[in-house]
Amino acid sequence: MTRFAYGLLRLRLAHNRKRDSPVGSVNSAVGVVGWFLLKAAIEFDPSAPVGIGGALSKLAHATYGLWVLSITAARLIAFAVFDLFQARFHRA
DSSP states (O other): OOHHHHHHHHHHHHHHHHHHSHHHHHHHHHHHHHHHHHHHHHSOOTTSOOOHHHHHHHHHHSTTHHHHHHHHHHHHHHHHHHHHHHHHHOOO
């Protein structure tokens, strides 16, 4: 393995480790929220107010919207299951 390939492998492993850590997950969430806030600020039209239903509908009709909503729903369900297990089996 060449030095260059070894360096790329090390960078990839470090990136995966960062992404899989809780801090990496928080950074990813902050990045996604920041992206949507920036996009909302750019596309803001005060003459066309939209509620949460309209916003979710617009997101669902975007090319990437179904994936974003599906991943968000799966994470919320996983957190709910985790929370139920923690409430049931937690020992003080």
